[in-house]
Amino acid sequence: MKTPKGLQPLIDDGVIDEVLRSLKSGKEATVYVVRSGTQVRCAKVYKDMGQRSFQKRTQYQEGRKVRGSRQMRAMSKSTRFGRKEQEAAWKNAEVDALYQLVAAGVRVPQPYGYFNDVLIMELVTDADGYPAPRLGEVDLSPVIAREYHGFLMRQIVRMLSVGLIHGDLSEFNVLVGPDGPVIIDLPQAVNAAGNNGAFAMLERDVNNIRATLGRFAPELLTTEFAREMWALFEQGELRADSQLTGLFAREETATDPNSVMLVIDDAREEAIRRQLGRDE
Numbered sequence: 001m002k003t004p005k006g007l008q009p010l011i012d013d014g015v016i017d018e019v020l021r022s023l024k025s026g027k028e029a030t031v032y033v034v035r036s037g038t039q040v041r042c043a044k045v046y047k048d049m050g051q052r053s054f055q056k057r058t059q060y061q062e063g064r065k066v067r068g069s070r071q072m073r074a075m076s077k078s079t080r081f082g083r084k085e086q087e088a089a090w091k092n093a094e095v096d097a098l099y100q101l102v103a104a105g106v107r108v109p110q111p112y113g114y115f116n117d118v119l120i121m122e123l124v125t126d127a128d129g130y131p132a133p134r135l136g137e138v139d140l141s142p143v144i145a146r147e148y149h150g151f152l153m154r155q156i157v158r159m160l161s162v163g164l165i166h167g168d169l170s171e172f173n174v175l176v177g178p179d180g181p182v183i184i185d186l187p188q189a190v191n192a193a194g195n196n197g198a199f200a201m202l203e204r205d206v207n208n209i210r211a212t213l214g215r216f217a218p219e220l221l222t223t224e225f226a227r228e229m230w231a232l233f234e235q236g237e238l239r240a241d242s243q244l245t246g247l248f249a250r251e252e253t254a255t256d257p258n259s260v261m262l263v264i265d266d267a268r269e270e271a272i273r274r275q276l277g278r279d280e
Contacts, residue, residue: 006045007032009116016043016120023131028187033123033131041112044119046091046187090187095119097164097189104162104240106155108183127178135181135212136171145216148181152209153225153244155183156202160233161240165190165198169205171212192233199230224248 003011003019010016018035023042025031034043098111098121110122124132140148152174159166166173166189173185192198206226214221223246231248232238 004030004032004045006116006118007034007043010043010118010120013115015113015115016041019043034120036112036120040123042109042119042121042123044094044121046117046119048087091117093189094185094187097186100162100164101159101183101186104158106158106183107179107181108186124175124177124182124184126176132175132177132182134172135174135176138176140213140216142217145213146220148176149209149213149217149220151180152183152213153206153246155181156206156209156225157229157238157242157244158240160192160202160229161238161242163192165192165195165202166205167201170208174209199226202226202230 001019001021007016007019011018016034016036020033020035020040023031023033027047029044029046032043032045034041092114095111095114098108098119101108102110109124112120112122114120126132135148156166156169166183166186168185168188169183173183175182175184190198190201192202195201203226206229210220210223210225225244225246225248227248228244228246229238229242232242
């Protein structure tokens with residue numbers, strides 16, 4: 001295929017040798033299958049989103065570290081320089097999260113480098129070498145659904161134990177490889193300790209997976225892993241190998257209206273994505 005403009009510099013510099021085909025195009029990035037020597041990998045080319053999406057991104061970026069006070073002031077004032085810094089921070093967040101999560105033992109694609117707004121990473125495939133399907137595209141037995149649910153809960157625990165929440169986890173960004181689920185798409189990764197909406201996002205992530213796999217194993221629908229994780233996290237007792245039960249007694253406390261609106265807005269967006277997925 002014709003080399004996309006964003007990938008030509010990587011070919012010129014010998015980072016990749018050939019663009020094989022387009023894999024996926026979304027509102028924030030386009031993913032290509034590329035060859036680097038004898039290895040077939042992914043190249044995720046980030047798009048410049050402009051000012052229109054910054055308001056929603058701010059919900060996720062709260063609590064993230066930036067390079068210095070100048071960048072922080074500019075980002076808070078939304079100056080031209082600040083918007084450029086926000087754009088760079090959004091793109092770099094996924095790269096940083098991938099390296100951190102690989103080190104923590106979370107099953108995410110292995111990153112191989114970030115060059116000029118392009119992330120080179122592992123191509124997750126099925127047993128036959130084709131790009132792996134998404135979790136929402138496979139039918140599962142109750143036994144496998146329970147196995148995948150347990151595995152993904154442990155992955156979310158590992159993420160939270162190093163202070164990260166995916167922030168947009170669902171059937172659309174979990175791939176199913178030969179060895180089980182692989183979590184992808186992390187540009188919105190949330191700082192668990194520094195974001196006021198962190199618990200709402202964690203609960204949404206956990207409950208999205210619960211709803212997807214609960215279609216095959218309905219007993220999963222009664223579990224409360226998010227609240228159990230969060231209680232341990234707040235107490236400073238969550239570890240990568242913490243053993244959870246999925247049981248948690250809810251307390252009747254005042255509801256944070258901002259967190260509720262965040263969940264409502266994202267649930268609406270999730271419903272639209274599901275519908276678009278069925279129409280494709």
